[in-house]
Amino acid sequence: MNEFDLIREFFTHRADSVVLGVGDDAAILAPSPGHELVVSADMLVEGRHFFADVDPARLGHKCLAVNLSDMAAMGARPRWVFLSLALPNLDRDWLAGFSAGFMGLAGRHGVALAGGDTTRGPLTVSVTIMGEAPDGTALRRSGARAGDEIWVSGRLGLAAAAVRHRLEGVALPAEVLDAALADLERPEPRVALGLALRGIASCAIDISDGLLADAGHLADRSGVGIDLLLESVPTHPWLAMRRLAWRDCLAAGGDDYELCFAAPAAQRQRIEALSTPTCPLTRIGRVVSGEGVRLLDAGGNPLTMGRQGFDHFECKA
């Protein structure tokens, strides 16, 4: 078995949505009439976006999950993905694990791996994902209006707590650490929620850089201010009992991949109807006139943070 065969073994699959797949100069895809294309690209580098010793299946899952999360934030149905890998060597077990995580998640979301590239180099994963939304329906970061309510899916803070544990040695109870590592390494992209929010949400974003930073993007692009209530931010019970001390993780930690969105108060019932045990939706604040994001305590007083989000010279679209 040569190197081509090894790559093909793990990453070739046939999909009806791909007219022509791996094995030509390019893939040929048939877009849906009346739909816009929604496209996002992410690059993940060892030591920067993931630890060198991460389980390859979890890494494969996460590399696709962060891209699916971008589709979710746009209310787009993910359809095709392109995967480029630089690998220091061809390790069969590593590839088997990575592809199991990546292709497993792709299969669950009906996404076809339509092409990509593989080369030798420092471990780097580059993913471009393509989705579709009916013309004019995609959710943007702009669109929030004063009076809208701010919602968030799932729970926040555990992924950042796991990073603090790894980087700073902060102690966490064993069961909290397990849950935190799962949130960090196996985020569940909120694709179904994003689709359901079309026509309901006035804007949306996924929380990759931290709640305050990402709510800040909504505020900036919408030309409004946002007030958030720390007490309302959904999180793990262990962190909930330590909200103030752990507010950096809750409100400025990255890697949650939950959706944060605004919607008119009149949509509250429809949104509550979308809330489920595995994807609870929580109202955490409101849109105000002005600019910027404020995190408020129960008395309505602004809280200061140690940091404002995760900024490692990333600039993505």
Add this chain to the structure above:
Amino acid sequence: MNEFDLIREFFTHRADSVVLGVGDDAAILAPSPGHELVVSADMLVEGRHFFADVDPARLGHKCLAVNLSDMAAMGARPRWVFLSLALPNLDRDWLAGFSAGFMGLAGRHGVALAGGDTTRGPLTVSVTIMGEAPDGTALRRSGARAGDEIWVSGRLGLAAAAVRHRLEGVALPAEVLDAALADLERPEPRVALGLALRGIASCAIDISDGLLADAGHLADRSGVGIDLLLESVPTHPWLAMRRLAWRDCLAAGGDDYELCFAAPAAQRQRIEALSTPTCPLTRIGRVVSGEGVRLLDAGGNPLTMGRQGFDHFECKA
């Protein structure tokens, strides 16, 4: 100026073909009705695909050129590109040069940079390009029939000669070296030719791995054999006088990014009419029944090669 601003300064541009560009969770693009999408991804790693000391403008040019070349080989009109960069540091001069090369070539081909990602890491460039072709018209690698003639654009061998010079210290006259480095570092993607070949060529590929290897892909995918005549392979005069000694560069060197295509003999006049001084088209062989590719001398005898192409565990689509 922070890091976000620096990236934006060099890579932001507005294009009518992009509904929503950099600055949201994803770009929104409006595909053309009645067209298929043609998509290709390439990853280039320092020390593997380019020398560490390469001029950044030439690198920016080349990273897009190799992707445009894939569109050319498909007969697709390139429309949108996504660029992900891992950079060891934020060097303003380097970014200015890289973006000048990349954006300059994009502008000349009417391609919009619609998104991407930037992060710190070992220098790695990942590009996903998206083009369009009217339904069913894209050129594939399959489609060659016994009796077809094999054509190639431009000239072959100089890029590989430049690599041999750099890696093995092989001596080249100064003017040949200049031309060779230009072919290696500033290939001109044959986009216009690819578009013109729709309805004429029975199959096409771009020569990135070397003539024999890439003609081999045409043969494999088409279920035919291909005979090529070394004497007919177009090249630089200096190499032309040394064909036999330099046949590895002419027929098995990579990085030429010319098009190799098959067409019925009845199309010969139409193809000759497409030949220009800057993009000459040369008939170099024919399709035969059977399988595999043979390189023949003037007497019709098969030649052996030192190598069969550039295989560094790459597997791309």
